Structure formats: structure tokens, C-alpha cells
Amino acid sequence: MTASAxxxxxxxxPPERRVAEVRGxxxxxxxxxxxxxDPVGPPGPRPGQFYMLAAGDRWGGGAGERPFLPRAFSHASxxxxxxxxxxxxxxLEDVGPGTHRLGELQPGEALMLLGPLGAGFRSPAPGTRPxxxxxxxxxxxxxxxxxxxxxxxxxxxxxxxxxxxxAAELFGPGARVVTEDGSVGTLGLVTEPxxxxxxxxxxxxxxxxxxxxxxxAVRFMCAQRGIECQxxxxxxxxxxxxxxxxxxxxxxxxxxxxxxxxxVFAANQLExxx
Amino acid sequence: MDLCGxxxxxPVLNASGTFDAIAARRAFGDALLERFPFHAFxxxxxxxxxxxxxPPPRLWEAPAGMINSIGLPxxxxxxxxxxxxxxxAGLPVPLIVSVMGFDHSELAALVEGVGAREEVxxxxxxxxxxxxxxxVLVGADPLETSAAVAAVRDRTSKPLLVKLSPxxxxxxxxxxxxxxxxxxxxxxxxxxxxxxxxxQTRRPWLGAxxxxxSGPAVRAVALEQVRSVADRVAVPIVGMGGIASGQDxxxxxxxxxxxxxxxxxxxxxxxxxxxxxxxxxALEGAGRAHPPQxxx
Numbered sequence: 001m002t003a004s005a006x007x008x009x010x011x012x013x014p015p016e017r018r019v020a021e022v023r024g025x026x027x028x029x030x031x032x033x034x035x036x037x038d039p040v041g042p043p044g045p046r047p048g049q050f051y052m053l054a055a056g057d058r059w060g061g062g063a064g065e066r067p068f069l070p071r072a073f074s075h076a077s078x079x080x081x082x083x084x085x086x087x088x089x090x091x092l093e094d095v096g097p098g099t100h101r102l103g104e105l106q107p108g109e110a111l112m113l114l115g116p117l118g119a120g121f122r123s124p125a126p127g128t129r130p131x132x133x134x135x136x137x138x139x140x141x142x143x144x145x146x147x148x149x150x151x152x153x154x155x156x157x158x159x160x161x162x163x164x165x166x167a168a169e170l171f172g173p174g175a176r177v178v179t180e181d182g183s184v185g186t187l188g189l190v191t192e193p194x195x196x197x198x199x200x201x202x203x204x205x206x207x208x209x210x211x212x213x214x215x216x217a218v219r220f221m222c223a224q225r226g227i228e229c230q231x232x233x234x235x236x237x238x239x240x241x242x243x244x245x246x247x248x249x250x251x252x253x254x255x256x257x258x259x260x261x262x263x264v265f266a267a268n269q270l271e272x273x274x
Numbered sequence: 275m276d277l278c279g280x281x282x283x284x285p286v287l288n289a290s291g292t293f294d295a296i297a298a299r300r301a302f303g304d305a306l307l308e309r310f311p312f313h314a315f316x317x318x319x320x321x322x323x324x325x326x327x328x329p330p331p332r333l334w335e336a337p338a339g340m341i342n343s344i345g346l347p348x349x350x351x352x353x354x355x356x357x358x359x360x361x362x363a364g365l366p367v368p369l370i371v372s373v374m375g376f377d378h379s380e381l382a383a384l385v386e387g388v389g390a391r392e393e394v395x396x397x398x399x400x401x402x403x404x405x406x407x408x409x410v411l412v413g414a415d416p417l418e419t420s421a422a423v424a425a426v427r428d429r430t431s432k433p434l435l436v437k438l439s440p441x442x443x444x445x446x447x448x449x450x451x452x453x454x455x456x457x458x459x460x461x462x463x464x465x466x467x468x469x470x471x472x473x474q475t476r477r478p479w480l481g482a483x484x485x486x487x488s489g490p491a492v493r494a495v496a497l498e499q500v501r502s503v504a505d506r507v508a509v510p511i512v513g514m515g516g517i518a519s520g521q522d523x524x525x526x527x528x529x530x531x532x533x534x535x536x537x538x539x540x541x542x543x544x545x546x547x548x549x550x551x552x553x554x555x556a557l558e559g560a561g562r563a564h565p566p567q568x569x570x
Binding site for chain 2: 244254
């Protein structure tokens, strides 16, 4: 095989699943923040890349005799570990047997991990202002992008409720928060303040991750205004490295795999977010 | 070891359609080639015309396994030969190309086009498709399978594996028909037909309505089919179906397989093939894996 050009938004993964050590699980309102040390993984995963996670023990045998497949999570932050490897944070919400089991992990237990995988966010064009738009658990890949940008990005995050909005604290005091029940920040959806932001600053580049309906609204609003936008998509996937062809999304070029061609897509690659 | 006249460094292959070496190289870089997990690489199935595959959703997690309805997306014969084959030729192991034709003339064109390329060590005929005239699943029927193999046998001098369908009432009879028509080996099992319903709407979850079940959930079925086929044919058998450990692989060898293939387990860990090969070698070294002829 011929050597391929390195893609800047893609840090290569070791070609095997490995054991990471759980360092802690911190309750964050409706979420858990799982911290694990990956002893041999690359120290610089790109924001928007992801890892396939499974518990080292008791992965299976839950409700419906699941989970069986690993689960895909973008890291919320990554820090090189002084002893080698990397320390990773993952934002979890208990929505099924896989996320439930991951949330049960205790410090010292084994987390099986493969990654970093996929293509992350591309750097914004010079002279544009990054605007990060997150919904719910989709704020995770935006957090490490926010950290990488050292505060020059504007942050707009939306949550269902007070419990979910606890994740906004990860972004510090500068983040603008909206909630669907009005319990924290402004009442409403992130797309409401987003419109005013985009109208005020046509030089913005939007980086978005969240539920499909939110992403479709963000895509549409940016397309109407001709504003560059990158969307981090989510899909159920079996493998995470292009083997199963299960995670495809329809793009202007036909079906593309979220795991290897994404998860970050330029918004103009999609006619709509499914 | 020898598989149908092709020299392999060991008996662990990938199941067709469960590993995309080109995509995996984008994710893992050259380390994939340095630690390639299989002793031979089996391509995704190539069809004559390009296919987009089935509409999503394409996956469902099942107890100890999964259901997929991928729909054989591929670039078609011409796209495969010009785009994929040069990349796959750089893999450090022999290349087996899987082909499926929707009639005999398509199948013949595929076997001739792929078989003519020196980068290809062996071909696998995926016969898990219906005869477009009769509607009969080719791989479920001895006569259909025999006719398909006979239609392509003289189109290549390369070894031909026939990938058997588990949907036959008598897999041994289909395997025997393949052997008599000139197959150099048989591989089994393909996925078992399955479906899943949306938990709220109770309508089919998968975009294509139904799919194929794989993983440890099918292992006992696969082991029995390998055993029954081994009773009927003399050609080598590539056994697969839920293999997740060296112990599983040793079971398939004991049941009559000459080589094994890993599929769904590679989704959980891309290095699963290498782990299973190492575990199998350790069992063989300890004398606990039976040679193929020892147990029936």
C-alpha cells in the first residue's frame, strides 16, 4: 500500500483494543464524567475524534443480554499523562445497557478502548471566529475544541433541564447556556440565540454537535447565511474503523461512513441531517 | 499451511465483509500492515455494477451478536480493479476476492476479471443471493450452486472457494454439489437471516427490513454445519460463525475446518484475528487442539 498523506484532523490509533485504567467517575448532574488513563495511546487525539469503549468486565449479560458491541464516544478532553499515554475524559448519559454499564465503572477497573478514530474538526479559516454550538451530551467534543482554542471561541450550549445543564460548568463562566425548561440560563433552544449571533457576525465558523434535529437547524441556518459550518454526527456503529459499513449517512456524494469519513462533516456535504 | 494450493502462514482469515483494510489503514496507518491480524485477507464482496448498499439504519445489537443489513456496497468490478485492488495488493498476506453475480454471465465476468489479476491468490463465490429468474436462493440449493460453480469454473485457473449459505436444509448436499462442480474449497457459514423491530413502533428497525445475524449467537449453528459439511466433502473447509477465541477456533478445526475466519469479533477489536491465532497456536502447542481428522 502506498503511504497516504497525513490528515491534520486525524490522529492515528494503534491497531488494537487496549486496556485503560478508570481513574474516576464524577457525577455531573444527569451525566457522568468518566476519566481513564490510556497507557499507550497517542497523547494528541483531535477534537471531534472518538473512541470505542467497553467495560473490561461484565460487558454483556445486562438488559436483553446486552451490551455486546463497544460504544462510540468523542473524548471531552485529553491530557498527556506524565507517565506516558494520555488521560481522557468521556461524558456519559445512562440511556441503555452500554452506557449504564460504563457508568458503573469504579476507579482502578478496566476500560477497553480503541482509538482515537475518525476525522475531527478542521481548524477554522484565518480571520473567522469559532462559534461552538452544543446540545446535550453533544457538548463533549466541543469542550476539547474550546480548550484547544484557549478561550477565543464563543460557546453556546443547550440542555433539556437543570440536571443536564450541569455539564455547562465544564466550559467555565463564558459559556452562554439555554435550557428547554428555563431552569438555567435562557429559556428555549440553542438555535434561538444562534440566529442573532450569526446575523451579528458573518465571519463566524460554526462547530456543532448535538441531537439530529438541532444539527439540522444549525445546518439550515448557516446555509441560509453562507456561513461555514462543521457538524459532528453521531451514529450507532459496530466497529468504529470502517469495517462494518453500518454507520452510513447520506451525503451529497452518496452514503459515507460516519466512523471513517466523519464523524465531523462539512455541513455543505449534507443536504439534511437525518 | 496450504489452503487450496495457496501458502498461508497460519489458518486465521477474516470473514468477507467484516474488515475493510483500506479504511482500517486510514485509521491505523502503517501499524496495520506491521501487525496485520489475518493470515489471508478476504475482500468485501464485489459485484459487477457499483452498489450504494441499503438505507440506514443498518445495524441492530442482538443478544451476543448483531444483525446487519449492509447490502453489499462496493465500487463494482471496474472500480474495484482500478481503485481498491492496487491498495489491497500491498497487504502483507495473500488476497482472496469475494464476488457475487446476479446471474451466470455476471458471475463469469467477475471471475474472469478478478481471476486474471496476478495480485489475487484465490476467489470466493458469494452465492447468498436469489436466482433472479427462479427466486431460489442459489446457495440454499444444490442444483443452483452446482450450476453457478460450473458457469465460472473454466474462467479462471485460480482456486475457488464457495461461501455457503446457512439457509439450506442440507448444507452437506450443497457443499458436495459445489465440490463436484469444481470448487476447491467451501467456506461457511454466512449470516443467518434475522430481523428486529423498533421498540416503540414495532415496525422493522433495519432500513432493508431484515438482515443477517452474526456473532457468538450463531456459533453453535455454525459448528454443526461445519461438522455436517465435513462429513460430505473432501475439499478444505474455512469455518466461521461467532469465533471469538482460540478455543472456538480449535472447536471449528476439530469439527473439520482447515482454516477459520473471524468476523464480528473484529468489530469489537481489530486485532481479534491475531489474538485468536495466538490462542489457537498455544492450544496446538499444548496438544489440546485436535487435528481436523481426529474428531467427527
